[in-house]
Amino acid sequence: MTPIGIHDLELATTHHVLSLTTLAEANGTDPDKYRLGIGQDEMSMPAPDEDIVTMGAAAALPLLERNGIEGIRTLLVATESGLDQSKAAGVWIHQLLGLPAGVRTVELKQACYSATAALQAAVGILSRSPQEKVLVIAADVARYELDSPGEPTQGAGAVAMLVSANPALVEIEPVSGVHTADVDDFWRPNDSSTAVVDGALSIRAYLDALTGAWDDLAAQGGPDLGSIERIVYHQPFTKMAKKAQQRLARHAGGEIAADGLETGSVYNRRLGNTYAASLYASLAALLDHEQDLAGKRVGLFSYGSGSVSEFLTGIVAPGYADSARARRVLEVLDARVPLEVAEYRELHATELPSGVDVQTPRVTKAPFRFTGIQGRARQYERTSG
Numbered sequence: 261m262t263p264i265g266i267h268d269l270e271l272a273t274t275h276h277v278l279s280l281t282t283l284a285e286a287n288g289t290d291p292d293k294y295r296l297g298i299g300q301d302e303m304s305m306p307a308p309d310e311d312i313v314t315m316g317a318a319a320a321l322p323l324l325e326r327n328g329i330e331g332i333r334t335l336l337v338a339t340e341s342g343l344d345q346s347k348a349a350g351v352w353i354h355q356l357l358g359l360p361a362g363v364r365t366v367e368l369k370q371a372c373y374s375a376t377a378a379l380q381a382a383v384g385i386l387s388r389s390p391q392e393k394v395l396v397i398a399a400d401v402a403r404y405e406l407d408s409p410g411e412p413t414q415g416a417g418a419v420a421m422l423v424s425a426n427p428a429l430v431e432i433e434p435v436s437g438v439h440t441a442d443v444d445d446f447w448r449p450n451d452s453s454t455a456v457v458d459g460a461l462s463i464r465a466y467l468d469a470l471t472g473a474w475d476d477l478a479a480q481g482g483p484d485l486g487s488i489e490r491i492v493y494h495q496p497f498t499k500m501a502k503k504a505q506q507r508l509a510r511h512a513g514g515e516i517a518a519d520g521l522e523t524g525s526v527y528n529r530r531l532g533n534t535y536a537a538s539l540y541a542s543l544a545a546l547l548d549h550e551q552d553l554a555g556k557r558v559g560l561f562s563y564g565s566g567s568v569s570e571f572l573t574g575i576v577a578p579g580y581a582d583s584a585r586a587r588r589v590l591e592v593l594d595a596r597v598p599l600e601v602a603e604y605r606e607l608h609a610t611e612l613p614s615g616v617d618v619q620t621p622r623v624t625k626a627p628f629r630f631t632g633i634q635g636r637a638r639q640y641e642r643t644s645g
């Protein structure tokens with residue numbers, strides 16, 4: 261069988277960042293609650309001229325510059341920060357990236373899980389047409405109400421992945437475990453720009469989904485825990501990965517090396533929650549911070565509230581390590597402009613007026629920007645290159 265999986269990947273985030281120590285000082289919380297208790301240091305925050313389209317296109321651009329566009333016939337955008345009830349966000353991204361018309365473009369939604377559905381759809385397409393490539397983009401803006409328990413677990417970011425046959429990073433193995441359960445742990449009603457969440461329930465639902473997906477993986481003939489070198493998890497906050505690993509070790513009755521928890525959280529600690537992109541930001545961090553994974557099996561646990569989850573595994577390709585990629589991500593994270601709490605609160609409260617034309621202020625230094633709304637249609641431009 262031709263190996264299929266992630267050939268290349270890149271991460272993008274926002275113009276702004278809020279330090280959680282700054283937030284803690286402002287709201288009278290012990291900064292250790294955020295740093296150690298939930299395991300977060302910073303959260304990315306979009307400027308008014310940034311959104312999932314600008315971040316997603318920014319993540320994908322270097323992939324296309326490195327690999328070319330030849331063979332890309334499918335663009336899948338996974339997000340729960342939908343910008344339109346009808347049009348797929350990928351159509352704007354397709355235009356910004358200058359992709360040819362001969363591409364099928366669609367948006368996938370199921371809370372933070374949808375990037376995994378996109379990845380599996382890509383694997384399916386390529387199983388039939390291995391000469392093609394699929395561009396998968398996961399992009400989200402995690403928003404909770406000001407002064408709510410979810411506030412320090414906000415964030416924003418995008419991960420773009422080029423999926424192909426004979427991948428240079430991770431081959432996705434054919435067997436996976438899946439799990440669906442109807443639960444009201446987290447959702448975002450159509451009339452709300454922030455999520456509704458029952459934090460304690462969402463943690464329980466996540467852990468139940470983990471054991472459910474693991475049991476399904478075992479029932480499908482998946483690998484033993486002992487043959488999995490590292491596991492990366494969806495990380496609404498990085499402490500969740502620790503909780504998950506403890507639960508899985510207990511449930512499956514085995515040891516899991518703790519190293520991956522540290523290395524797989526390096527980017528998520530600084531991005532905050534990136535919903536659909538979170539698991540793949542964790543995979544990027546793992547690949548960028550461990551030098552000895554070639555030929556080894558990694559597990560990926562994907563959870564989307566509501567809930568749908570999947571436990572999949574992959575084999576890391578020889579020659580996957582690339583110090584330049586890690587450097588690029590650090591540059592992107594370090595380039596963010598810190599916000600004061602008052603500025604953050606003002607930005608958080610700003611919503612686009614409905615039904616009128618709008619021009620956004622020019623803030624972002626990213627290669628693409630959201631310029632505003634004309635005749636109720638969102639407008640974008642390429643700013644560089």
Ligand code: COA
Pocket residue numbers: 290292293294296297298409410411412413446457458459460462463466496497499500565
């Ligand atoms: N120093 C160190 N740790 C501290 C601390 C301090 N001063 N104060 C609290 N903590 C620890 C707590 O012991 C707890 O750790 P534990 O979970 O290992 O027991 C952790 O910090 C969080 O404290 P808690 O009181 O539970 O926080 P909270 O009521 O503010 O809620 C979330 C935390 C994550 C539930 C909340 O941020 C949330 O709802 N987030 C959005 C939903 C979400 O991300 N769900 C995840 C599944 S998708």
